[in-house]
């Protein structure tokens with residue numbers, strides 16, 4: 275949506291009351307939960323075990339090959355296939371919640387244990403369990419993915435809390451629903467930055483953030499240093515004495531902030547399951563800090579004392595002695611629990627910043643803690659209901675994101691249609707606009723030819739390229755030759771007239787074999803000119819095309835490290851060279867969900883030094899926005915026909 279469009283929708287935007295919001299969201303959360311359960315368990319068509327294996331939501335016939343304790347008291351079990359070196363095809367990813375069962379157990383049967391996927395390799399899967407399953411580990415096993423229902427319960431609980439209008443956020447709630455105007459301090463906030471390299475738009479944004487009374491939106495177009503700005507805001511707010519809760523929808527985004535805060539020696543705590551945290555941030559995990567605390571040593575001493583007493587009791591024959599010991603044990607156990615709780619409270623009380631995912635903010639450990647400020651990164655990719663889990667804990671909020679890139683992924687098409695995916699960031703941008711928002715305007719990623727298209731279409735032409743990137747070329751990279759493939763910044767490979775029609779795969783996703791061959795062909799040319807494979811990404815809107823591209827990549831050893839992904843899966847990332855396969859090519863000139871223009875904004879802005887667009891210009895030009903994109907590439911880039919790639 276262009277700026278003009280944004281203004282229009284602001285004037286049209288209907289306000290929603292707290293009550294309307296709550297009553298409309300509750301059924302949508304249920305719909306989404308159901309959709310996730312059926313997608314993750316593969317139950318949409320049939321309930322059989324066989325189907326679940328086929329859909330990749332179970333891995334059968336595993337053996338436990340290693341057990342290690344570590345990771346803060348968790349047990350890490352490694353599993354490999356009984357049937358060969360490589361695990362069968364599956365859809366597990368790290369951080370998934372899984373249950374372990376005997377291989378042949380019925381689908382509804384109870385499990386040997388529940389854990390979180392910690393590490394995944396081609397040949398093994400490692401799961402972190404709270405406790406080691408007592409037996410059954412020597413027989414064939416299977417792992418089943420389970421839907422994470424806790425998230426949905428936490429979102430619903432947050433809505434119930436919201437309906438009560440109490441707690442630290444009581445003044446902020448009416449502002450976020452347009453019932454009261456946002457407040458600001460009148461004078462411009464001067465500050466002395468910790469990071470001396472901040473640009474003018476980052477400084478202006480921070481200044482505005484610091485003077486905001488209830489709400490501030492940091493609008494960060496691609497590559498403009500949103501996280502850099504958030505880190506400075508956190509440091510400035512700590513300096514003023516604020517206690518901060520910093521969240522994002524994904525663990526990786528939270529860890530990213532933790533890492534960026536490290537050099538400033540901030541007193542911070544990262545809350546979350548250790549198996550979900552990057553190894554480099556584990557030291558900041560709550561569990562790790564509790565283990566180091568004084569109260570925890572006291573709790574340990576008590577546990578030792580209890581062990582001795584327990585042994586004494588077992589040996590004692592005298593009833594009265596046993597009764598006395600039992601009484602003493604009860605007192606000690608109570609004290610041990612108290613010390614444990616105090617150990618947790620100590621760590622959380624002493625922290626200036628607590629970082630967790632949005633739904634992690636509902637953790638019972640934060641139950642009694644309130645914050646002066648809640649910061650949400652990647653807010654334009656977070657469900658509004660998830661934001662409320664964190665928001666209710668604070669009296670001010672700052673949201674960072676870009677509503678002109680893709681919104682959160684919603685599983686249930688119906689819930690999406692009914693507004694589950696509309697983000698708080700977008701709602702507030704429409705409601706208040708620049709009154710509460712600052713846009714970062716210098717970008718540190720793209721050559722200006724790549725940037726100018728996005729800036730013109732989406733950001734009112736207001737973005738500038740920093741001098742360090744404005745004219746950077748692929749052949750400026752070490753060991754890269756200047757060649758006809760590495761010279762252009764923009765390339766359009768047109769397949770129109772080459773009979774490279776799209777087709778559907780078994781799951782009804784669209785693919786285009788001709789385009790895939792061209793994309794791989796271009797990647798090969800780049801590698802032959804000295805570009806490293808890991809600096810190249812091939813992205814496409816359609817998952818079937820991703821699969822097909824991966825098959826082709828498998829036939830070229832040199833391309834092993836080329837990353838292939840959907841556009842949606844690549845949001846937030848970047849590569850020196852990006853090749854986009856748009857896929858759609860048909861006589862009816864249908865372009866499907868390419869009409870969501872934000873998807874193309876994300877796709878193009880992933881590239882730093884070269885963007886190569888492979889498409890059927892006749893089909894995609896049916897959409898006027900895409901037509902404009904094609905014309906932009908024709909005017910500013912190299913136009914090639916598919917025949918240049920051997921067709």
Ligand SMILES: Nc1ncnc2c1ncn2[C@@H]1O[C@H](COP(=O)(O)OP(=O)(O)OP(=O)(O)O)[C@@H](O)[C@H]1O
Nearest residue numbers: 471472473494495496497498499500501502503718
């Ligand atoms: N003021 C600055 N001067 C120099 N480099 C900067 C500045 N601000 C940000 N950068 C660089 O720009 C890149 C992107 O910044 P950062 O990681 O903060 O942004 P992000 O929020 O993670 O990404 P995006 O802006 O794409 O959302 C980083 O390499 C960062 O070092």
